[in-house]
Amino acid sequence: MSLPNADKCEKGVQTMTRTKKFSKLFHELKRRRKDKQKQKIEEMNRLIEEMNEVELKSIFTKELFDKMSKMINEKKLSLEKAIVLLKHVGCCEMLKHISFYSFDNSLLSKRMKEMTIDENEKKKDEKHLADLCECYALLNDKEFPEELIPICLPCLLKVASKKERNKETQKEVEMALLALGNIGFWEMRRELYLNEIKEIIKYHQEHHNLTHLAYGCAWKFLYNRYFNDRSLEDVIVNELHFARESRRELEELTKSVDWKRKDEEKGEREAKEALAFWRWFYVIDFYFNFCELWSVEWEGFISSIVQVFRASRGNHKDIHDKCFDILRYAADIRNVKIDDLLKSGAIGAVVEEIQQPTINDDLIKNCYYFFLNFSERLKEKDDGETDETKRKELKRKIFEKMEEEGYEDVMASFHKVFEILYRKIYPRISFDVSDNFVNV
Template sequence: MGPSVSEFINESSGKLRVERFFELISGLRNFNNTDQKVIIKELELVMKAMDKNELEGALTVGVFELMIFEEMSKKEGKSERLLIDLCECYYLLSDDNINEKMAPSITSCLLKVASNEERSINIQKEVEMALLALSEGSRGTLVKGSQPLEEMIDIIYHHNDHRNLTQLAFQSAWRFMINNWHRNSNSQIVVVASMIFLTVVKRELKELIKCVDWKREDEGREKIRSEPKATQMIIRWLDVLGNFFIMCDKWDDDFNEVVRFVVELFRTARDNEQEISEMCTHALKMLARSKNSSVDIFEKCGVSEMISQEINCRDSNDKITENCTVILLLISAKSKDKADNDTKVEKSEDGSKEDN
């Protein structure tokens, strides 16, 4: 009796395992459900036998790109579920290397899934995965036209009315919006979305920080573990807020209030939640990088005071110190530009007086 499938796979070379992986995954769509189950079982055995390098070499963007293109090109017999799975894998694995020609079709496919308003657990999981994929894909490609943004804002509005999205799905929807809206900055949909975003992000962060233990560990008292999901969601929202800061061009009391909120969140997190502290300074660094932000914002909202304190008391190799140093340099540059502009205005006014 010859070796079993699993024995053969385990004894094969890495090159043969990768080749077999390609054969199986490429031929999967050509079989019926019964045969597909057999192929999937063999795929599982192949992947289990692969080491990390073999697996990374097999799961390339190019493989999914080819499969998606072939699936979309079919006029008949198209497996919609397979196409959706491929599109999600492509966006989640792509990491900024997205084929721009394919992106509109992939985005349209995933938005269709994300727009499902049913409330069942299975549908909710499908919607969450589609929105997560769209948010990840939005790091590497920008949508063209306002239609995708209009569809996404409809999803957001429906959630505000019916609470049908998970926390991750809702955050992913906003991440997609903000990563894309600077291309459509003059459209009405972006103007409206930018007006409600600050309220949304502050509301979501306030709810999430209730799930985090912010106190230092006291002697004789075991530290209460923070909810990991809440911590990660706070970090994701701060990442989105940083993208909003760098693109925003309208400053008002609501905006200043959110900046103050980030400063306060940093001070709350600095002794106990390193990742959150780092993301707070990252968001403020994005604000400092914005061409539209003025020196006054940093003074009014306590950013200047915060970074001065941190630079003086932290390790010079610390990531937070690095961010604070960048913020300080950017604020200094803005101060210099403001002083130069004020000097030009004064000289211009003095010249006008002399002419008179």
Template sequence: MQHLISSSYQNAHDATVASALFSDANASMKEDSDDVTKDEIRETPITHMFTKLFYELEDCPEIEQKVKILEMNEMVDKMDEEEFRQVFTVELFNRIDQMIEEKKLSFEKSAVLLKHAGCIKKLKCFFLYSFDESLLVKRIREMIIDENENMEEKNEKLFIDSCECYITQSFLYLFSLLQICVPCLLKVALKKEEGEEAQKEVEMALLALSCINDNDFVEQRLYLNEIREIIQYHQECRNLSHLAYQSAWKFLMGRFYESKSLEGLIVNELHFVREARRELEELMICVDLKRNEKELGKTIEYNMMKRWMDTIKTYFSRISDIKNEEECAGLAVSVVGIYEAAKFGKNLICGKCVHFFNSMARPYVWKSEKIDVFVKSGAVECALDYVHRQTLEDDSVIYVCFAIFSQFCNRLESAEYKNFDNSKWKFKRKILGKMEEEGYEDCIVGLIYWIKGSFLSEMFNLNLKNYLVCY
């Protein structure tokens, strides 16, 4: 990861948001991932050394500052979520702001650390709000506005650095600043120079764009032509790194989440399904999914794989009617391969595969007479296997797996399906027979009775005859 990301930043380029927003967000964050108080958090060798180097920055010359920051970036690569939370606190960001104010640390130097840490945070899906609650965010917002308005003597490097710091570190974006930062970063990403330094800048800009949340609105006129050109040019010339290309798609798919008008572009012009399948299959060659989650989480390829799976899930949750069944069946086969390779490693990618199968099984994706194309990919067997491996204590697993079976069985039950080809009804019996033979029926019964007693009961047809051979 250091080779692919850190090198990109070596030469790189009051303030709280409304307290009511953050109180709710922080409460949720603590419930999900941090039930430990600060006093209970153990200092690790990485966090100790990181903190030591950080507080040495203000008392050393600029050349040494650069060396220390690059060392800190290497440590950031190795941090897990708890370690990341321990060091990237409001106090740390406030201290950076103070050092910049006192001219003990240049913004250019601090940007090397801020952008790298922000990207690693997003790649590893760490959700922190400390930057948004700090004094530093106000400084960077003001820098973006000032440079954007300074048409005569604009410092382009400062402008780009400030935009990249803001987008990679923040979580709750101001609408007005997004409309400024997106065109700035796309201008950088449009560079077609073949030099290594230029391509590092392109990768950084696209990686920053991919950090924007799916539900954050960006006006289409600010990005549509540019992101189309970036993706199409890569498809012709292969000029982007794998990370840059994935980031371009992640940004565009985030906009698809907010506007279904992009469907024609994504499906017909840019051929998302075909590209996603190729990228996943190339990543499969690089990633040993039998390793444990902690080891895998340190590799950029594994994190890219998870990001592709999230992007694919967004695609299938937004499309209205699929036309390229063969491409989608091929993608399903590739995801089945990922699941099979990952299932003994007990890592999170299996769950993402199952979420993908759930999105793909929805009625508007496959016409009833085409559902067997999806089934023959092996997706149903993977979902059955996933249920068999879980316990009924995991509500999210219960919901997703039951949604798959509910959609699948209801489609096979439909008159349209049975009238099209009676052999397909026999196929349903075969699948249900496999469920009975391998003990999956017990899991299904447990799912149904759990859902009957929960708030989800109205969302599903709970007729047992759809799921059990004995009926």
């Protein structure tokens, strides 16, 4: 029988081994012949892929980036080889969904910014300029420098627009989109990006040439622009059909996951699967929070959320909870019609949730708010349905659905729980549960 702390000790040894090995390889770079540096960097890149957030942050400090800047300046490390390492670091930072922040205040950040501006003025080597732009955009976690926007944006969009179907080009396109997706909410002139990013998204919709990651980054870049330019809403909703595309992406991601995998088979793969969903949840949050246009694609879009919600129940808690948040919010916002919620299966899925054998106060609260949101909307006559006959028919359908699922009986059984929640935590909750029933 192993000791309780045996696993922790073993992980500690592994961590020490990886970080020390990386530090040793980095130290050897400046003493190796240039033809040997490539091999060392390849080893370092493999180690980076194996590291977790704690390990990476312990290594990629301001001091290390400063040392790299000095090595490049002293010609102990070529800029080309440094770029290979730095692009891999930035890519892993994005894939593992972490931020270093140590790069932003380093000498290397300042040097790369200056080199990017210089290289753009020379206008000699587009590939080298693209490499510099990608490195800076991937590693930068602060506000993107205003003077680099007119340089990096056209350069990265040009690379991301390549249409050749070969492995090397695909890698270049994905790296450029990854870099674009990491450029924050800085306001940009439409002429710098809009036609190009629309063409990239439309081309993928027709040819499916991008990975889930690259396509998600293209949308993330566009939504980051929408933060300062709400007139992009029609482009997002009606021209590029985000709801339709998001449904397709979520359905493909759902099919790729083995939801019934045993606990001992979970781990790193589960974490990667979760990150793939979270990238889409990022842009979905923007869609729900800021887009006010209704679309006929809403019903199908919400049904895909319901599909993930059901599939992740009891398997992926973070994904399941996030889907619940989205459904609860969808029940509240006016650009999602209640009929969309009914036809998408959202109502039935939430009723199923409160019938689960294991239920806690937070789960009860979420279920309660979901039904409270749309029951209040049915009373207000502002759901976009002006025909009273149609409104009554909709209420009747919902009443029958909830009665069929046993909703009122379940909610009534939580009467005491509502009273406790009302008094202690959630003052919006009424412990008169009849307030939440649909009255036909």
